Amino acid sequence: MATVTRPLTAEKSTLAVIIDWLTTVDHKKIGIMYLVLNMFFFVLAGVMALLIRTQLAWSNLKLIDPDRYNELFTMHGTSMIFLVIVPIWAGFANYILPLQIGARDMAFPRLNAFSFWLLFFGGLVMYSSYLFDSVPNGGWTAYPPLTGPQYTPGPNIDFWILGLHLVGLSSLFGAINFIVTTLNLRAPGMKLLEVPMFTWSMFVTSAMVLFSTPMLTVAITLLLADRHFGTHFFQASQGGDPLLWQNLFWFYSHPAVYIMILPGMGAISEVLQTFSRKPLFGYRFIAFSSVFIAVLGFLVWAHHMFQVGSSLAVNAFFAGMTMIIAVPTGIKIFNWIATMYGGALRLTSAMLFAIGFVTMFIIGGLSGVMLGSVPVNWQVHQTYFVVAHIHYVLYGGSVFAIFASFYYWIPKMTGWMMDEKLGKLHFWVMLFGFNLAFFPQHIVGLLGMPRRYYTYAAGQGWEIWNLMSTLGAFLIATSVLIFIINFFVSARAAKSAGANPWEAPTIEWATSSPPPEYNFAKIPTVTRMNPLWEEHPDAGH
Amino acid sequence: MKAPVSSRWWLLFGIIIVIALIGTGGLVWFTMGQPGPTLAACPPACPYTFPQVPSVLAPESxxxxxxxxxxxxxxxxxxxxxxxxxxxxxxxxxxxKNRPAEQALQIHxxxxxxxxxxxxxxxxxxxxxxxxxxxxxxVRAPATSRSITVNAVAQQFWWAFRYPEYTTPDGSRAIVTASELVVPVNTVIEIKLESKDVEHGFWVPELFGKMDAIPGYLNQMKFTPTTVGTYYAGQCTQYCGTQHAQMRFAVKVVTQAEFDAWVASQLEPAVEPAAGSLAEAGKAAFLDARNGCIACHVIDGAGGVGLVGPNLTNVAERQFLAGGIIANTPDNLARWLASPQTVKPGNKMVLPTKLDQPTIDALVAYLETLN
Structure with missing residues (x-):
């Protein structure tokens, strides 16, 4: 009988490739699936933002009716927070964290795949509401009794609750995995306080997820019980307490703000260091300021509730804690500037987004201190001022850091370089569009425009600022389009990246791009921070 | 070392911005021309326009x-x-920027x-x-010794204001208004906030910061207005459902003398419509259970049991209708009665049957006498 020899490098069939991806437990493939899924939701949430902005471009516009509008801002906020910014850092960390610490995979690869699929189905559950024309409409904060059985009897809020249950579990399992991986799988010689800053940030963030996410699960489970099992946790008419929801919800959702921003701070710390060719200034101060933020992050939740009528003492405590958080945040900003000071800066796309992050985050931080001042908060909370603040933090902050991370790590993930000219164009259009969209919202908020209004009357002086915002929103969308075009153009050009195109110092750049399945042929021994620089004879220390 | 972005790229940057600006402007212009559900029944002048630009930085208290x-x-x-x-x-x-790599300082x-x-x-x-x-x-210290208390009762999607200190001599009836708060100048206004359904927020930018009306709680706030004569735009600031955007109220600050006159006129009993007049037919229509009015509304001295909708006693004295979104004119009142769901989709006024034109005319004639 003739023997059929199959070459070892045979092309896999398309089906085999699909099954391979669907069943993979490889941290790199899971990371890429996260990033693709999150970017899909990013585009969806962006389209919703454009619809919202078009409706608000001028007074008395009639593009969207009130119920549809309420669904739009609910799904925009929920998607951006729970399906884009929180999980996209799990996506980056999945790919990058094991490489940065010299591990072959995450500690629990199957749990890791489970986390991804929980997120996938969580998003699916939430968006399936569109098929039943019963889209969540309680705002991303879903305050009862409005979201209770009496005032929202349809299944709208149930899609939101059940989706969040899955997403919350995904986040929790991911956090456990990142903590165990960082503690146990570091390369020989790598001390915990010498891990790259992105890994450190994910470690601290995961601890926050671990302690805060169960509170969200508790809150939404109680709401589910109110809606279907006849309990009255939040229903005042039956002796429940609507404020219980606010306390539980913000006990998760304020830490969530740091869950969304700390990994970005870690990522841009590395980008700034690499492109300044200078070690991160004050590594330990940046590292411990994250811990400080993480602890304080659990003590400020009631600053979302200054207008519920709490006592002077309660409000004063939370105002004080809120302002103290500006101290560790300031430490980070000063250390980043000091990192660049005296460096040899290369203004690549990744670096521009990192610098953009710092500039925008300063604005968001300062307006945050204003919001922490209780009497000022009474005036500007629930207006577009607060909308501007949260977008300076979460868009000018987190999303800019996400794009910095894409430009920085895509060469590692794909093996090819992103086009730098298109990347810079992306940056400048986004920076201009972002500020055009959100700076005027501070002003229109001071002019008394509340948020979550589907329309507004003429004669209040709000039109011009809203029109600017709308123009800015379309510029942001244009810049995202440039990014997507850049991705595909660069993929076709496939300009080879090599192992370490940026001459970066951390060990994910020591292996090939993209890395082999086992990551490192031989696990390196790491005795110093920034090993790829410090072995270099010219590199100072 | 990469060269900085060249001028050609700056040109492209400019072109993209111009195209996006023109495109968005076109979209907005297109949208403005589209018929839609909101206030479609009103002519252009119908939605209430504000007498002044609101601002937290133009304080009047x-x-x-x-x-x-x-x-x-x-x-x-x-x-x-x-x-x-x-x-x-x-x-x-x-x-x-763009310095040679070996010049980078190596400090930690x-x-x-x-x-x-x-x-x-x-x-x-x-x-x-x-x-x-x-x-x-x-802000908690009283600015003057004079004070009045007003209960602000929030509900989807309008505000009721009750003056517990100003009652008829027999104490049977206190002043109640809808979507309109009249207060004397240089007096501490104590607002007691309640909600009948979901959470709402009370806010008048020129007068004080916002406070939530939370079911099961009685929140209190106070402010001391210093300027007479303007309507301030009050609005709901805690998302409360479909018509959260159109849950407004007007605050009118008047002199003490004007306030006293207003109180006196509010407490006068309603004038009986003349026999055989259209208004009398309107009163009959109001009290006719088939039209549904009395299920939700009450007019002191006339009838009605409902506490769901606004108290209509002295309704003709109010400046605004429908949760502070349209001016209180006979035309607007007729339009509202013809189809409340067209003027403000999602509001809680649901008519058991569509009112015919003679009934609407009679009702308008009657309600206009209530002042």
Whole structure:
């Protein structure tokens, strides 16, 4: 009988490739699936933002009716927070964290795949509401009794609750995995306080997820019980307490703000260091300021509730804690500037987004201190001022850091370089569009425009600022389009990246791009921070 | 080393921005021409336009003035920090960009600097905290000894205001208005906030910061208006459902004499419509259970049991209808009665049957006599 020899490098069939991806437990493939899924939701949430902005471009516009509008801002906020910014850092960390610490995979690869699929189905559950024309409409904060059985009897809020249950579990399992991986799988010689800053940030963030996410699960489970099992946790008419929801919800959702921003701070710390060719200034101060933020992050939740009528003492405590958080945040900003000071800066796309992050985050931080001042908060909370603040933090902050991370790590993930000219164009259009969209919202908020209004009357002086915002929103969308075009153009050009195109110092750049399945042929021994620089004879220390 | 973005790319940057601006402008222009459900029944002049541009920075009460001063102080401090930090950041980027790699300083940190830039913001923040606490205490101190109490009752999607201190001589009826708060100048206005259904928020930018109306709680706030004669736009600030955007109220600040006159006129019993008049037919229509009015509304002295909708006693004296979104004119009232769901989709006024035109005319004639 003739023997059929199959070459070892045979092309896999398309089906085999699909099954391979669907069943993979490889941290790199899971990371890429996260990033693709999150970017899909990013585009969806962006389209919703454009619809919202078009409706608000001028007074008395009639593009969207009130119920549809309420669904739009609910799904925009929920998607951006729970399906884009929180999980996209799990996506980056999945790919990058094991490489940065010299591990072959995450500690629990199957749990890791489970986390991804929980997120996938969580998003699916939430968006399936569109098929039943019963889209969540309680705002991303879903305050009862409005979201209770009496005032929202349809299944709208149930899609939101059940989706969040899955997403919350995904986040929790991911956090456990990142903590165990960082503690146990570091390369020989790598001390915990010498891990790259992105890994450190994910470690601290995961601890926050671990302690805060169960509170969200508790809150939404109680709401589910109110809606279907006849309990009255939040229903005042039956002796429940609507404020219980606010306390539980913000006990998760304020830490969530740091869950969304700390990994970005870690990522841009590395980008700034690499492109300044200078070690991160004050590594330990940046590292411990994250811990400080993480602890304080659990003590400020009631600053979302200054207008519920709490006592002077309660409000004063939370105002004080809120302002103290500006101290560790300031430490980070000063250390980043000091990192660049005296460096040899290369203004690549990744670096521009990192610098953009710092500039925008300063604005968001300062307006945050204003919001922490209780009497000022009474005036500007629930207006577009607060909308501007949260977008300076979460868009000018987190999303800019996400794009910095894409430009920085895509060469590692794909093996090819992103086009730098298109990347810079992306940056400048986004920076201009972002500020055009959100700076005027501070002003229109001071002019008394509340948020979550589907329309507004003429004669209040709000039109011009809203029109600017709308123009800015379309510029942001244009810049995202440039990014997507850049991705595909660069993929076709496939300009080879090599192992370490940026001459970066951390060990994910020591292996090939993209890395082999086992990551490192031989696990390196790491005795110093920034090993790829410090072995270099010219590199100072 | 990559060259900086060339002028050709700046040109492309400019072209993209111009195209996006023109495109968005076109879209908005297109949208403005589209018929839609909102206020489609009204002619262009029908939605209430504001007599003045609202602003938290144009305070017209003692307390709002204190908050505005605090705001400007903090903005001043934040502005200095912003200019300094952004200035140093941008200067650093420009100064050290595109230098040869070997010129990069290899330093890891400096503990003295770290202590300095931890301590400096901490000191500034303690100052801001002090200013904050001082204002928090100040706005609670009564500005004058004169005061009145008003119960503000929030519900989807309108406000009721009840004056418990101003009742008819026999005490059977206190003044109640809808979507309209009339208060005397230089008097402490104590607002007691309640909600009948979901959470709402009470806010008049010129008069005071917002406070939530939460079912099961009785929240209190106070302000002392200092200027007479303007309508201030009050609005709901806690998302409360479909028509959250159109849950407004007007605040009219009047002199003490005007306020006393207003109180007296509010407490007068309603004038009986003349026999055989259209208004009398309107009163009959109001009381006719088939039309549904009395299920939700009440007119003191006439009838009705409902407490769901606004109390219509003295409705003709009010400036606005439908949760403060349209002017109270006979035409608008007729339009509202013809189809409340067209004027304000999702509001809670549901007619058991569509009213015919003669009934609407009679009702309007009757309601217009209630002043």
């Amino acid at each position: 003692v307390e709002a003035e204190q908050i505005a001063s605090l705001f400007w102080l903090i903005v001043g401090i934040a502005g200095v920090i912003f200019v300094l930090v952004e200035g140093v950041l941008i200067w650093t980027v420009l100064k050290f 940190g400096n503990t003295k600097l770290e202590i300095a830039w931890t301590a400096a913001p901490a000191v500034i923040l303690v100052g801001v905290m002090g200013l904050t606490f001082r204002t928090m205490v100040d």
